[in-house]
Amino acid sequence: MTSAYAVGLEHTTASVNSAEPTIHVLRVTTIFRREDGEWKAVHxxxxDSAAEFGISTGRGLITPLFLGMVDGEE
Structure with a gap:
């Protein structure tokens, strides 16, 4: 089985309980698996811990930090 992963930052604006929308930067990880010749997101x-590391908002919706692939057997 071949898997891949992406680690990055997602930039979004959200409103909670009808409050004013605020900008959030989320630290994210997505895991992909190759099935029947197609890549599928499986996790x-x-x-919101990006702020703890001093990461502020950026321009894009997603800021990739690291991409990797794992090739193994089922």
């Missing part, structure tokens, strides 16, 4: 996780 996505995000959290």
């Amino acid at each position: 996505h996780h995000g959290d």
